[in-house]
Amino acid sequence: MPIAVTAREALANRTENTFRQALAKPFFRRLYMGSAPTRGGQVDESKLDQPQAYLVEQPENSTVSAHFHDTNQFQIFVHGGGHFGKKPVDGMVVHYAGAHTPYGPIEAGAEGAHYMTLRNKWDSGAKIMPENRDKLRRIKRTHRIAESVTIPDAAARHLMETKVIELVPLEADGLGVRQFDIGPGRDCAIAFETSGAGAYAFVADGSVRHDGAALEAHSLLYRAADEAPLRLTAGDYGASVILLQFPPEPA
Numbered sequence: 490m491p492i493a494v495t496a497r498e499a500l501a502n503r504t505e506n507t508f509r510q511a512l513a514k515p516f517f518r519r520l521y522m523g524s525a526p527t528r529g530g531q532v533d534e535s536k537l538d539q540p541q542a543y544l545v546e547q548p549e550n551s552t553v554s555a556h557f558h559d560t561n562q563f564q565i566f567v568h569g570g571g572h573f574g575k576k577p578v579d580g581m582v583v584h585y586a587g588a589h590t591p592y593g594p595i596e597a598g599a600e601g602a603h604y605m606t607l608r609n610k611w612d613s614g615a616k617i618m619p620e621n622r623d624k625l626r627r628i629k630r631t632h633r634i635a636e637s638v639t640i641p642d643a644a645a646r647h648l649m650e651t652k653v654i655e656l657v658p659l660e661a662d663g664l665g666v667r668q669f670d671i672g673p674g675r676d677c678a679i680a681f682e683t684s685g686a687g688a689y690a691f692v693a694d695g696s697v698r699h700d701g702a703a704l705e706a707h708s709l710l711y712r713a714a715d716e717a718p719l720r721l722t723a724g725d726y727g728a729s730v731i732l733l734q735f736p737p738e739p740a
Contacts, residue, residue, distance in 0.1 A: 551596075569598060663734055679721055
């Protein structure tokens with residue numbers, strides 16, 4: 490059954506964290522799904538087989554060191570800006586990094602940088618480079634990025650039926666990112682032509698209803714690979730929803 494978490498529910502899970510190997514300043518995390526990364530602390534073992542999703546609130550004028558993860562990962566920059574590696578971040582940006590693919594650093598500007606972090610499975614946390622180079626597996630490195638994602642406002646959506654934008658066109662292994670701009674009150678199947686290895690639907694703006702529940706902006710849904718496509722109904726001001734589909738984890 491799909492998992493749905495509202496932005497309000499995630500806000501209730503907001504906690505302050507430190508990870509001084511990667512970020513000198515404390516930061517906040519809003520846990521949406523699964524168990525958070527941990528280094529020697531408590532792990533909720535009942536959630537280790539669930540997807541892992543949270544929002545990072547990186548503080549102003551701070552830098553997260555270049556690093557990699559053991560699992561495939563999407564990120565969506567939703568607030569603030571700065572630089573992602575050598576690329577400037579100003580507005581919504583979607584990034585994909587395959588497992589054992591180094592990326593960064595992430596440099597937050599004067600307003601900080603907030604970004605969703607989405608994984609198909611639990612990950613213990615960042616492996617800082619170059620200190621952890623010996624832990625990198627010799628597998629294919631995969632980066633994808635969609636810069637300056639444009640989200641139409643409510644007035645523009647009012648004139649729409651449904652508009653679909655390919656942010657990362659569907660690839661043979663199931664990797665892809667697709668944006669759905671949906672007019673008020675309209676039903677929409679949020680899907681790709683192939684099911685991939687599981688997918689998140691992020692409500693970038695507006696609101697939707699799913700299975701009788703209302704989900705406001707920055708709410709999140711997760712659909713496993715063997716589940717039916719998500720069917721959403723846009724709210725009174727329409728909605729913009731980003732579907733992020735994973736390829737399989739590396740063998």
